[in-house]
Structure formats: structure tokens, C-alpha cells
Amino acid sequence: MIALKVYRLLPSPARRRLLRLLPAHRRIGLVQTLSRPRGGDTVHPLGARVAVTDGGVRTRAEIVATATPLEQWHRNLTAVTTALHAAGIEYHCIRNDDHLRSTVAVLDDQRPAVQRLIRSAPALSGADVRVVQVRPRRDQPDAAPTEVIQVCFPVTDARAGVVLGAQFACEIEFWSRHGDMVRAPRRNGVVDEAPARAQPVRVAAALMSHFVPEADDHTYGTRRDLAVRAPDRVGFPIDAVYTWVDGSDPQWLKRKSLALGAPDGPVHAVAANSSRYHNRDELRYSLRSLHSFAPWLRRIFLITDSQLPSWLDPSHPMITVISHAELFADLGGRSSYNSHAIESRLHRIDGLAEHFLYLNDDVFLGRPLLPNHFFHANGIAKFFPSPAQFGLGEAKPEDPPVKAAGKNNRRHIQRQFGVTITQKMKHTPFALRRSIMQQIEGMLPDEVTATARHRFRHHGDLSIPSSLHQYWAFLTAQAVPGDIEYEYADLGHPSTPARLAELLARRHRDVFCLNDTDSDPRSFAxxxxxxxxxxxxxxxxxxxxxxxxDVVAERRKVGAGELWRRSYRPVPDARRGTPVDAPTMPNNMLNTVTDFKAVLGSREQPGRRRSDPSGERHDI
Structure with a gap:
């Protein structure tokens, strides 16, 4: 990070002079060289234990091939409850104020036994154990800080760059007895004190953390009077929708060229430039971010123009791939090169949840998030206004398509609600509701259909999920502004490598967007x-x-369009009774994938195993 700090200490004129030494399309490489952090290139073998820094504390972590925060949350809580049960120490689980951690409560007179157990229990062998000071209960502001024991099993990747450790720890806290009552030592998500005697029950893990999905079938022991559902827990299903294209695919390029030869109207230069369709495998990592940081999502829908990413297993039960032929079936089933048009049809996806997130493949979650970041528990959506504005006046053909669509949105908001909007939205996951998009189409049928018919971005388009939906929902009391820690970086800007280095070092954003608006093709490499x-x-x-x-390497030789063609089979669409494109695994790849899954079959999936053996009576 020294090079990064030195680069940032340079005055702006010196930075600009430095960058001018190279052609524009080479400047990114210079800044990346200056800002790339040292170290982190050693690849450690699986199972090795290496020194890492976790929450400012030096410890050791195990090298693993796969891990998620939710898996670690369960692993830590299960280990603690298993050890307590084996030792005959009564306990109950209770919701932690920090939903990324779990809490197990034990009576204070069992503290010495717990301390001995931590050092000797087989279930806790290899655990990282820390005694930390926490603030006391809110009704005891003058009390000294209380101690809790944090237990976790830190894991990291082969380069030891990502550590999943104390952030997902199980915390053991000690409750004091006061007559026939027991009292919590600090604030928790349920109660300050409770009767000493209580009926033990096993409850779904989802009651212990908003981060745990509703479908998770782990159960843990607690008291019946603590087995309560929080009013702010989001309990409805949430899906995710992506649009994706591989702009280097020969079949797709041929279709695009033919479409440009017979456009629906004037095509703005930005609407058809190669940056809009360039594929750098961003989708792969955006989906990784959802899997790791949003385990509460139910399904992921991927809209493509009859293409398949080489690395994606479309047979996975969480993934549904939809072609333009299906999405635009009522308009002739033709390909679209207009994201506004594709977005105008999202609410028509069969099986999509009422509440869903819409993401472009250049948007990534940066750290674990709760559903509450995007929706209130009563169903109201959140949106994130940007300080950027789209200007005054009516949309004109020479306007950049994004600004033109914003102006069109404003015209309809003015007509419907009598207010004037000026702000864009941050480029984050958009929290949407199908019913609101249906309302918009019902009120503006001609405009929505016209947008859907434009094969390239057009100055008459609406941008529904990225602007119109948010204001429409807000003005009909179905959405409210929210806050999100956000980073936007233009891939073509020479400062981007330095910003990525900071993201990598601090991991301090909820969401980040790596956008490419109009880069010089020479800078793609x-x-x-x-x-x-x-x-x-x-x-x-x-x-x-x-x-x-090894499967991906073979599939890359084929191309995204050919992969789709090989996996195509006509499937009747129940809504129309006509065949539509539906992806299946190519026959020559199916056995390889099946064998691969068999090799990893022993790896348990989150939400598929039972935890915490205790079901006996508790005294607290």
C-alpha cells in the first residue's frame, strides 16, 4: 500500500503529468502498477493453517476451497452448542444485535466450567477464542463493560486474502440470577430479563438472525419465551434478476450487425458502442457476491440473447436462464440490444417473486448484507438517489440515452403526480416489485410497449427499473429512500486501479459498481x-x-451462442402453449458435471444439515 499512498500524496498536476507520459489507453496499467498492493501472491495448499489478521488481531486461519459467511455462522454456533451439550451445561440461543454473529447464553455460575470447556472440548479444537469487552445493558449506563467469549474457526482462501473469522463468531455471554429471574448482561434482540425456569424448544435458525434465510433448516435450542419472530424480519421471498450479453460471440455479433442495418430509428453512438456489450466475466463474480453476501435470495433469473456463460451450470436449481425469444415472444421473439427494452419486461418473468433485486453484471455486493438493506419487512422497497442529475427540458435525439430516458420518466411523473424529478439513481441493485411495474405498464401501455420495441436505446425510451419505478413507488407510498455505502468506478478512468486497491484493502462498501460507459477498445486488454x-x-x-x-476451459472454445444452441430444446410455455428457448446442459458436458458434483458430494450445502444436538430442558 506504500505505492498507493505515495501516488495519492502527489498533487493533482503531478499525477496528470505522470499519466500523460503514456497514451490514454495505457494509463490504467500505469496506475494499476503504482497502486497494486504488495504480497498476496503466495498460493497455500488446502488444509494449511496460515497467519492472518482478523479484526486487527493476529491469528491463524485454515486454507479452504469454498466458504461463505453463512456457513461459518452455522459452524461456529454449532461447535459451541455441541460442546455445551456434551458437557451438560445448560444454555439457550438468543438473537444477537449483530445479525452476522450468534449468541449463546449461560448462567454466570457456569463461567468457570465454560472456561475449562473452551480449552478441552473436542468440538472446539482449533477454534480461535477471544475474551472481548462489550457495553453493558442500556439500563445500566454506569456499569463496567462486561466480558463475552467469542468463538470462531477462521478460514481463508489460498492467497490468504479473505478471512472469514470473528465477524461471524459465536459469542458466549453470562446471565446473572436474581431470585426467580435471570438477567442479560448486555442488550440483545429480544429481552433484558426473563424467568429462571423456562420450557426448552428447538427453533429455526432464521429466528436467530436476519441474515439466515427462511428456507434454512438448521435448528437450535432456546427457551419457548424467546422463540419469537422480530417484526422487522423480512419473511417474504426475494429473487434476483440479471441481464447479460457476451459481445464477442460471433453469432450475436452477426445478429447485431443485421439489426443495425435495419434500425427502428436513429441510433445514438453510445447506444451501440462495443463497451456496452463487452464481457469480462463480471457476471461470474457478481453472482459470487450474491451467493456469499446475500444467502437469503431465493432464485436468480438470468436474461440472455440465446447465450450461456461458459462457467455457469444452468441446471442448478437456483438458476433460471431466460432468452429474449421468451421475453419478447408477444413482439416476435426477436433479439434486443436495448437494456431499457429488456428491463421493461422484467415483471413478465414467469415465477418471479413479487419482491426482487435487479442487477447489471457490473454491480457487486461488497460485504454481507441483510434483506432490510433493500426492503422493509412490510414490503416497502428502498431506493438510493444519486446526486447526479439528468438535466432539464424534453428528451432530444442527441441526448445520451440515459439522460433522455430520465427526462421521459420525469414527463410522466409530472403528468401523474404533479411533481418534477431531477435526480438519477445510484448504480446499485434496484429493489423492485412486480406489482408496481405492472401498474406502470397498465397506466402507460403505449409508452412501455414502444420502449420494448426499440431494439437499440432510443430517445423515446423509459428507464423503468432504474428510475421510473422508484419515483412511482415513492409517490404511491410503496417505496422510501434508503442509505447504502456505495462506490462507483468507471473502468476507463485512470484513477480506478487505485480505488480498487482501496476496496480490496478495506472492504468497506455495501455495493460497488465497475462500469464501462464508453471506453477506447484499445484499453479493453x-x-x-x-x-x-x-x-x-x-x-x-x-x-x-x-x-x-476443466469443463469451463472446453466450453470457452465453443462460444456463448453455440453453447446455447447445443443446449436448446423446445419447451412448451404454459402461458402461450408455444415452444420457447430453454437451456439444458449439453449432453457431452452433463456427465462431467455430474461426476464433479459426485466428487464434491460430501461437501454439505448451507441449510441442509441439522445442528445443535441439545433438546433437553434448560434452566434459563
Whole structure:
């Protein structure tokens, strides 16, 4: 990080002079060289234990091939409850104020027994154990800080760049007895004190943390009076939707060229430039971020123009791939090169949840998030206004398509609600509701259909999920502004490598966007090298819907369009009774994938095993 600090200490004129030494398309490489952090290139073998820094504390972590925060949350809590049960120490689990950690409560007179257990229990062998000071209960502001014991099993990737440790620890806290009552030593998510005698029950893990999905079938022991559902827990299903294209695919390029030869109207230069369709495998890592940081998502829908990513297993139960032929079936089933048009049809996806996140493949979650970041528990969506504005006046053909669509949105908001909007939205996951998009189409049928018919971005388009939906929902009391820690980086800007180095070092953003608006094609190679260095370091653990590397290598030789063609089979669409494109695994790849899954079959998936053996009566 020394080079990064030195680069940032340079005055702006000196930075600019430094960058001017190279052609524009080489400047990114220079800044990346200056800002790339040292170290982290040693690849450690699986199972090794290496020195890492976790939460400012030096400890040792195990090298693993795959891991997620949710898996570690369960592993830590299960180990503690298993050890307590084996030792005959009564306990109950209770919701932690920090939903990324779990809490186990034990009576204070059992503290010596717990301390001995921590050192000797087989279930806790190899655990990182810390005694930490925490603030006392809120009704005791003058009390001294209380101690809790944090237990975790730190793991890391082969380069020891990502550590999953104390952030997901199980915390053992000690409750004091006061007559026939017991009292919590600090604030928790349920109660300050409770009767000493209580009926033990086993409850779903989802009651212990908002981070745990509803479908998770782990159970843990607690008291019946603590087995309560929080009013702010999001209990409805949430899906995710992506749009994706591989702009280097020969079949797709041929279709695009033919479409440009017969456009629906004037095509703005930005609407058809190669930057809009360039594929750098961002989708792979964006999906990794969802798998790791949003385990509460139910399903992921991927909209493509009859293409398949080489690394994606479309047979995975969480993944549904939809072609333009299906999405635009009522308009002739033709390909679209207009994201506004594709987005105008999202609410027509069969089986999509009422509440869903819409993401472009250049948007990534940066750390574990709760559903509450995007939706309130009563169903109201959140949106994140940007300080950027789209200007005054009516949309004109020469306007950049994004600004033109924003102006069109404003015109309809003015007509419907009598207010004037000026702000864009941050480039984050958009929290959407199908019913609101249906309302918009019902009120503006001609405009929505016209947008869907434009095969390239058009100055008459609406941008529904990225702007119109948010304001429409807000003005009908169905959405409210929210806050999110966010980073936006333009891949073509020479400062981007330095910003990525900071992201990698601090991991301090909820969401980040790595956008490419209109880059010089000569800089694509440098941008690809930059992302190929950054993304695997930030998100090193593969998701279960990724294919093994040897299969991916073979599939890359084929191309995204040919992969789709080989996996195509007509499937009746129940809504129309006509065949539509539906992806299946190519026959020559199916056995390889099946064998790969058999090899990893012993690896348990999150939410598929039972935890905490105790079901006996508790005294607290």
C-alpha cells in the first residue's frame, strides 16, 4: 500500500503529468502498477493453517476451497452448542444485535466450567477464542463493560486474502440470577430479563438472525419465551434478476450487425458502442457476491440473447436462464440490444417473486448484507438517489440515452403526480416489485410497449427499473429512500486501479459498481487484466452454480451462442402453449458435471444439515 499512498500524496498536476507520459489507453496499467498492493501472491495448499489478521488481531486461519459467511455462522454456533451439550451445561440461543454473529447464553455460575470447556472440548479444537469487552445493558449506563467469549474457526482462501473469522463468531455471554429471574448482561434482540425456569424448544435458525434465510433448516435450542419472530424480519421471498450479453460471440455479433442495418430509428453512438456489450466475466463474480453476501435470495433469473456463460451450470436449481425469444415472444421473439427494452419486461418473468433485486453484471455486493438493506419487512422497497442529475427540458435525439430516458420518466411523473424529478439513481441493485411495474405498464401501455420495441436505446425510451419505478413507488407510498455505502468506478478512468486497491484493502462498501460507459477498445486488454487481478482476490470462493475449471476451459472454445444452441430444446410455455428457448446442459458436458458434483458430494450445502444436538430442558 506504500505505492498507493505515495501516488495519492502527489498533487493533482503531478499525477496528470505522470499519466500523460503514456497514451490514454495505457494509463490504467500505469496506475494499476503504482497502486497494486504488495504480497498476496503466495498460493497455500488446502488444509494449511496460515497467519492472518482478523479484526486487527493476529491469528491463524485454515486454507479452504469454498466458504461463505453463512456457513461459518452455522459452524461456529454449532461447535459451541455441541460442546455445551456434551458437557451438560445448560444454555439457550438468543438473537444477537449483530445479525452476522450468534449468541449463546449461560448462567454466570457456569463461567468457570465454560472456561475449562473452551480449552478441552473436542468440538472446539482449533477454534480461535477471544475474551472481548462489550457495553453493558442500556439500563445500566454506569456499569463496567462486561466480558463475552467469542468463538470462531477462521478460514481463508489460498492467497490468504479473505478471512472469514470473528465477524461471524459465536459469542458466549453470562446471565446473572436474581431470585426467580435471570438477567442479560448486555442488550440483545429480544429481552433484558426473563424467568429462571423456562420450557426448552428447538427453533429455526432464521429466528436467530436476519441474515439466515427462511428456507434454512438448521435448528437450535432456546427457551419457548424467546422463540419469537422480530417484526422487522423480512419473511417474504426475494429473487434476483440479471441481464447479460457476451459481445464477442460471433453469432450475436452477426445478429447485431443485421439489426443495425435495419434500425427502428436513429441510433445514438453510445447506444451501440462495443463497451456496452463487452464481457469480462463480471457476471461470474457478481453472482459470487450474491451467493456469499446475500444467502437469503431465493432464485436468480438470468436474461440472455440465446447465450450461456461458459462457467455457469444452468441446471442448478437456483438458476433460471431466460432468452429474449421468451421475453419478447408477444413482439416476435426477436433479439434486443436495448437494456431499457429488456428491463421493461422484467415483471413478465414467469415465477418471479413479487419482491426482487435487479442487477447489471457490473454491480457487486461488497460485504454481507441483510434483506432490510433493500426492503422493509412490510414490503416497502428502498431506493438510493444519486446526486447526479439528468438535466432539464424534453428528451432530444442527441441526448445520451440515459439522460433522455430520465427526462421521459420525469414527463410522466409530472403528468401523474404533479411533481418534477431531477435526480438519477445510484448504480446499485434496484429493489423492485412486480406489482408496481405492472401498474406502470397498465397506466402507460403505449409508452412501455414502444420502449420494448426499440431494439437499440432510443430517445423515446423509459428507464423503468432504474428510475421510473422508484419515483412511482415513492409517490404511491410503496417505496422510501434508503442509505447504502456505495462506490462507483468507471473502468476507463485512470484513477480506478487505485480505488480498487482501496476496496480490496478495506472492504468497506455495501455495493460497488465497475462500469464501462464508453471506453477506447484499445484499453479493453488493460481493463481485463485489471479486473482479472481484482475480482478473484475480492471474491475468491466459487459459487455452487459454477462449473469446474476443466469443463469451463472446453466450453470457452465453443462460444456463448453455440453453447446455447447445443443446449436448446423446445419447451412448451404454459402461458402461450408455444415452444420457447430453454437451456439444458449439453449432453457431452452433463456427465462431467455430474461426476464433479459426485466428487464434491460430501461437501454439505448451507441449510441442509441439522445442528445443535441439545433438546433437553434448560434452566434459563
Amino acid at each position: 488493460e481493463q481485463e487484466r485489471m479486473l482479472a487481478d481484482f475480482l478473484p482476490r475480492y471474491l475468491p470462493f466459487p459459487a455452487p452454480f459454477e462449473l469446474p475449471d
